[in-house]
Amino acid sequence: MIAPLGQLSLALARGEVTPTALLEESLSRIRALDPQVHPFMRLTEPQAQAAARAASARRAAGKALGPLDGVPVGLKDIFCMEGVETTAGSKILQGYVPPYDATVVRKLKEAGAVIVGKLNMDEFAMGSSTENSAYGVTRNPWDLERTPGGSSGGSAAAVAARMVPGALGTDTGGSIRQPAAMVGCAGMKPTYGRVSRFGVIAFASSLDQVGPFAQDVRGVALLLQAIAGHDDNDQTSSARPVPDYAAALERRVAGLRVGVPREYFGEGLAPEVAALVRAGIEKLRGAGCSISEISLPNSPHAIATYYIVATAEASSNLARYDGVRYGHRAKAGQLLEMYERTRAEGFGAEVKRRIMLGTYALSAGYYDAYYLRAQKVRALIRRDFDNAFTMVDAVLSPTSPTTAFKLGERTDDPLAMYLSDVYTVPANLAGLPGISVPCGFDSSKLPVGLQLIGKPFDEETLLRLAHAVEPEKFEEPR
């Protein structure tokens, strides 16, 4: 049993557990549970063993690198790690071994974290159930018939199943927050630009953001601390100083103003989810927050806007998978035939669908009507939030309209799948930080997540509020 990351970090600091013992526990749990839950695509055991031994030596010598020194973590398979196969869940990258570490991977290593393996995901982060992986399905630890959400379903499930105390994922339209809600852990998408995207396989460059998963909010704060900050290799990363996130948790939430947008409690929201989110609101009111209803009138256009912007960027980002330099290459005589077969064989159905949507949106004669108009709507969505933040410190909503759905339930209905992200997508379009925090279980014992959206670079307020919402004690799946 792996304790929540925040607690575990304290136990390591007090010497109650060693990094090597912790890794053993993590690995044995992975071996026992992965056959059923299957969040792991591959383990990086030799590297992990070496890292844990080094961390143990530092801990024993009283020279720990920080709160993450010796903490096992998992990585969504979207992060490049030197010498370790990285596929982004796609057949087209089968066997691809990057020659360099993503900036966040380097930062985790520098913080002493022990990377135990790569986690399953929807192919190129396109999906909300992790069913679009070319490498098998990941299941929800609370109900093995259900999905863990997606696209970072492997990261969420590994944390919820207590295989690892922390994991990294990426969130382009909700891919951290939605699976965190589905499996009952905390997951944060930081402000666009807060964390470097260098070495993170791109889906939609203006929306993608790296973020942490942990059972507890303190764990999320510790991981965010390690990965945030400017990176010369990512010119969209921000130069703003990184505050002390764990210290922020000590500050009381009394007096914080929380806005509840009426558009996020309408049609399609499961009544039990609504009730548990409202209970979370009452918890904050009880802690001294002022709650007010607000309006984000352009949010209903978010999904349509998102599926133009994200697919347009993806159609370009995925052009490099052409079989010329790396990854899968189909046997073919002529160049054009090689391109066509490689991509036909290498990409899955959802990825192909999005490449076609995005190519169409950028085509001559359609660009103005689709891409340009979507960018205008995107600006309006951002303006809604700017207006709201003149009155409130954070926006609160459900993370996803329903609890975890059954495997296969939405695979034939892309639109129903897309609507799973209806509440998470606006934060990506506006570049704002968002967090999903567990707020209870429905009558089927499925977790429900509550989302908080903050001002740009105000991750601290979100962490404080989420910390006030999260339960005192965490239940464990059977």
Next chain:
Amino acid sequence: MPVADFEPVIGLEVHAQLLTRSKIFCACPTAFGAPPNTQVCPVCLGLPGALPALNQGSIEMAIKAGKAFGCKIAERSIWARKNYFYPDLPKGYQISQYELPICLGGAVPVPGLRNIGLTRIHLEEDAGKNIHAEAGSEVDLNRSGVPLIEIVGEPQLRSAEEASEYLKALRLSLIYLGINDGNLEEGSFRCDANVSVRRKGATIFGTRVELKNINSFRFVRQAIDYEIARQVELIESGGKVLQETRLFDNAAGVTRSMRSKEEANDYRYFPEPDLPPLLLSRELIASVQVPKLPHQLLAELTAAGVSAADGHTLIENPELLRIYDQAPTHQSRTAQVIVNEVARVLKEGAIHRDFSPAWIEDVFRLQDLGTISSTVGKEVLAEALRTGKPPERIVSEKGLAQVSDTGALETVVDAVLARSPGEVEKYKGGKKNLLGFFVGQAMRDLKGKGNPGALNGLFKKKLGD
């Protein structure tokens, strides 16, 4: 001739590699000629997860070009992705500029022609190179990510000759700016031409054809002339020019269709989300220094009395111009000697590093003193250029000083007259131009070192004139 009834309309697009040490979006070197795929990294290989990080050097060079040609420099310009599939394009898109380029407008002054307007100058990254071998095709990505400026000219050129002159002037300007090496063969200066024709007096443009693969000035003229003739013939025979891209086959001297308008790429340009807008402060723009351009230098030279032809030769050859600039005085013969004698030695090979431009003046002085003739002066200068020895030393070492001593000359003159009785008789009979013959004979005897003026006088005296 039907061609005379038509007016060609030509606009050139030039891609010039910038002389930065590193690539535009990564730290890899830009040097030409390294073994394939040895100057690459995750960024210029387009590996999954890699992101571009802009280097400042290329920005300042683009500003320099923009200022030199009088463009408007944008304080805010936008990077864009140009999407197309090709094996030498590792990301499947080229990072370029589209709607808001770094430079707008401006003109290239073409000496002897006129100013040719520019539409824009924008920054972009170069692609790699496909190498077609017998076993198959290979890709070298050393060039991938080398910074380029694309200089888009207005369709203001009216003949292949004008296009060639424009291109020469543009190339020379970029060399003087120190931002491009002007090497057409290595492809660091490349040109595409848009060519159309219309009946003289027509106000609307004809259908334009884009010509690619024209990598020398000669090919530019050949390709455009061929294309003009092809289009005119097509129209005259009742056909229509198709909008297409044609490749110049320089072995056959013809253009061939590469792809039609229907097959043309839809590049799906959109703003590059991995790079913020390029913001340039007024201070930065103002701080970029622009050296004198060739057309300005030419004007200065001709104002100083250098002939237009010599001036052209000097500005087209920066090494000659440097020697001219360093010569202590600028007489009309200074430029002449440099464009003839110095240029000849330069063409043979390198000028000796000890050669001093001040020696040109020394040679003139020796000539003026009568120590050497102008013919010998040219030899002495050539020798000084090759060996790095001062002219005086060459004259003394080789014994080139003229014989002016009357006694020594008289002996030779007497000998020449004694052995040429027939010519003497004719001279006295009125054939005065035989004087040259006598002087020539004497010069031969003196191995060229006789003072021709003194010899002239002596012969005239002896022959009773």
